[in-house]
Amino acid sequence: MAKKRKMNYFKTSWRNIKKHKGFSAINAGGLTLGMTSCLLLLLYVWHHWNYDKQFTNRDNIYILQNNQEGDNKIFTFAATPKTIAGAIDSEVPGVKRTARIFSYMADGLISRGETGLKKTGSFADASFFEMFNFNFIKGSPSKALAQPDGIVITDELAASLFGKEDPMGKILKRNDKTPLVVTGVVEKSPLNSSFRYDYFLPWQLLESEQEWIKNAGWGSNFCQTYVQLKDNKYYPSANKLIKKMINAHQDGYKGEAFMFPFSKMHLWSKFENGKSVGGMIDQIRQFLILAVCIMLIACINFMNLSTARSEERAREVGIRKAIGSSRKSLIAQFINESLILSAFAMIAAIVLLAVCLPFFNRLLGIQLSTPWSEWHFWLFLACITILTGIISGSYPAFYLSSFRPVKVLKGSIKGGKGALSVRKILVIIQFGFAVFLITAILCIYKQISFIKDLPTGFEKGNLVEVPVEGNLGKNLNIFIDEAMKSGAIISGTGLSQSINQAGNNTWGFDWPGKLPGQQILIDVLRAGDNFSKTTGVTLIEGRELSGANPADSSSNIMINETAAKVMKLKTPIGSVIKWGGSPVTIVGVFKDFIWGSPYQKVAPMVINYGGKNSTVIALKLNPARNISSSIAGIERILKSINPAYPPVIHFSDDDFEKKFENEKTLGLLANLFGGLAIIISCLGLFGLAAYAAELRTKEIGIRKVLGASVRGITTLLSKDFLQLVLISIAIAVPLSWWALNNWLENYEYHISLNWSIFVFAGVITIGIALITVSFQALRAALANPVKSLRTE
Structure with missing residues (x-):
């Protein structure tokens, strides 16, 4: 039944x-x-x-974060001294293992015979693959990075270089000079992984290549350190001991490392x-x-x-x-x-x-x-x-x-009156949400445009950058001279980092009048000759650094406006300050430019001369020439100087745009799904209007017979729905104002909400609703009244 x-x-x-x-x-x-x-x-x-859910031990793994005080606030970053890993292994109970990784200098050319590919890599301790259980296709996780000249590659890179041939034990070259033996092949990590590298190199290789890393002590923060506990019950005691380590090993240093869950690193990476x-x-x-x-x-x-x-x-x-x-x-x-x-x-x-x-x-x-x-x-x-x-x-x-x-x-x-009142409330909720979405879309768009239009302090247009690799480091000046002779560029300079990528800073500056215990974090950039001419950064007073002046290479610096204000220097030019205890003289002051995040205030900055120790070459393209021909000319020169490396040229304006990827994603999704939500709302309103017109068919016929106009009938059928839309606007606007103001507070530089955004959102909503309802209203108003009345 x-x-x-x-x-x-x-x-x-x-x-x-x-x-x-x-x-x-x-x-x-x-x-x-x-x-x-x-x-x-x-x-x-x-x-x-x-x-990172593919790592089965993730709940017992922690990444060390580093808190340092300065400017009356605490800065948090994931860089630690290399020495802390060994201290944790020997001094902290409950620790199963530690592992360090360092990616900054690992990217490069990986070649086999005539085949060379530019890939991303990382240096890591031998314990790395025991901590993070990558899927090993060939090799042993415990031994893969134990060999000083070994390299672990992904299956994707193995297929590109070896095809179906077994890569184990084969020789690859790194940066066309260092021979490496393939000691393992791992499955390429998925996109939702923190370790999206093409290859991994042993930590010993990093120390053999970089003397400063081999000798680095407790005051040098440059690598990421991971800690795996035997059990999470050891976390409170282990974290307490680790917090004291940096200060215990270095006098007068206000650093404090702490354990942060690796499982939360992707979603909870913002610190205040x-x-x-x-x-x-x-x-x-x-x-x-x-x-x-x-x-x-x-x-x-x-x-x-x-x-x-x-x-x-x-x-x-x-x-x-x-x-x-x-x-x-x-x-x-x-x-x-x-x-x-x-x-x-x-x-x-x-x-x-x-x-x-x-x-x-x-x-x-x-x-x-x-x-x-x-x-x-x-x-x-x-x-x-x-x-x-x-x-x-x-x-x-x-x-x-x-x-x-x-x-x-x-x-x-x-x-039923009950149905009618509930139906009205539901329509108000629908279109209230539509008003909020339209307002949010406009707000996000205006915020992104506002940040993009902020003065960067340097000229992005016609500025390109070339990474220093292979033979290019020792031939830097030759490359710039050749590019200028070809007419492709009008100026060039070497930089320690990209003009778009901050990352090098220090507490180690002292100046007259600095308060005892005062800590100010200062950005440091090394630049070669013609820095301002190439980048467009404005020199306010003094002069630029030059390789022709021997003192510039050792004891002269330039500072930005913010640094001059922080140091309270009335006459910066000629002032002597101390850097790491050594005196340096300020010879130039330049205008602030955005080096790091465009959403944060410009930090104080020092530029010292370092043309021969550059990692990037900035080039100002010749505005009188076609961009594509200039790029082609630069590529030809790169191939002649650096034949083993495929030419890589980055446009600064493209790299600057990448800083807005999160906001662009938010804007794209808000546009896409906000639009769909509005379409869904309109479908409902369309159906309601159609049914309302159907119920009043005979009434409309009588009104038309008695002389009512099409406009009058359309207004009659539309006004009830438009009243509901107006109520939804009145409710949604203050809620939108509150929510969007809270969102904008996340940015140091942001727009101010004004009435025009909400008026525009309201007009769009009314327009959408009016078009939706009017279609059915006009259809009903234009219908032949004879057909609707002949059954009476």
Whole structure:
């Protein structure tokens, strides 16, 4: 009997769905878009939530963070002294192992015979692969980095260099000079991994190549240190001991290392005053909320359209109750209808997801994949389908099943005031969310534009950079001279780091009037001749550093405006300050320029001369020549000086744009899913307007016969919906103001919200709603009144 009853529910539900194809299509379409949007957002969230989950020991692994006081605040960074790892191994109980990695100098050319590839790498301790269980295809994790001249490569790099040949024991060359033996092959890490390297090199090789690293002590912070505990019960005591280590080994040093969970590193990487305050997790929360809201909007559409048809379904309810149907069976009937539509919508959403995912990946530059083979993924889809069906069908089911058969059959129910008020509230919620999304999109766009338009302090246009590698270091001046003679550039200079990449700083400066114990973190950049001419950085007073002046190479420096203000130097030129205890003379002051994050205030900076110790060559392209021909000329010179290396040229304006990737991603997703949410809202409004026009068909016919104009009828049908939209704007604007102000507070440089953003968002929302409603209103107003009245 129960089985027969369920089959009857299904048949009746299917009959009702087919009978009202238009409304069913709008309902299913809204649910499909909502589900597809939700699944795409959840895949993106899942991608970040599963960062480094491939490492089974991740919950017992900690990365050392370093807190240092200065400028009345605490700076936190993941660089530590190389010596702390050995001290932890010998002095801290409960530690299973430590491992250090250093990536700054590891990238380079990996070649076999005539085949050379530029790849990314990292130096690491032998214990690294025992701590992080990479999938070893060949070799032993415990021995792979024990050999001083070994190299562990990924399967991807192995295939590029060896094809199907076994790479184990074969010789590769690094930077066309250092022979290395392949001691292991590991599977390439997924995109959601912190270690996306093409090869790994032993720590011993780093110390043999770099004398300063071999001799580095407790005051030099340059590597990342990881600690694996035997059990997390040792964390409190181990962390307490580690916090004291740096100060204990160096007098007068205010550094404090602490253990931070490796499992939280990706999502909780933002620190303020020594404490983790968020990071990527903030964006993940935003997208989770967006996914839930989009699904709710789709469910609200379903509720609205179902209750809008209450008068039509009332007679059905009345007759079924009169012949003995219980309220429980009617609720089951209506819920069954919404579950069927939800199931159809999910099937369509799965198809749409498969079609959209490649485009979504290209748009964001990631590689999200759908786990079709995982049973829990299908279980998750089934849960969403059922939950959506129940949520979207619950209110219509309980409302429609509450009709009293006597009143219904007498014709005394006309839609129900309860349904009308709830329906209005739901429309207000829908369009309130739409107003917020439009405002957020405008705010994000204006914030990104504002930061991009901030003066950088250097000229990005026509500025390119070439990494110093191979023979280029000893032929730096020859390369610049040749490029100038060819007419490709008008100036060039060597830099210790890219003009777009901060990272080198120190506390080690003293100056007259500095307070005892005062710590100021100062950026340090080495530059060669013609620094300001090449980069466009403005020299305010004094002169530039030059290799022609012997004192510039040892005891002269330039400082920026901020450094002059911090040091309170009335006449900076000629002032003598101390760097690491040695006196240096200021010979020039240059205007501030953005070296690191464009969202943070410019730090005090010192530039010293270091043309022969450059890692990057900055080149100012000749504005009188075509850019492509200038680049081609530079590439020819690079090939003649450095034949083993493929030419690499970075445009500074492109590198500067990369600093906005997080905000661009946020803007792209807000635009995409905000637009979909608005479309879903409009589908619901379109359906409501169509049904409202259908109910008032005869009224419209009578009005037209009595002389009402098309404009008057259109206004009559539109004004109720527009009133609801205006109410939603009035509610959403103050909430948007509060939420967006909180978001902007995350940036030191940000726009100020003004009324124009909210007016524009309101006008767009009204325009969208008006277009949606007016289409149905005009259609009804233009209909022939004879057709609507001839049945009376």
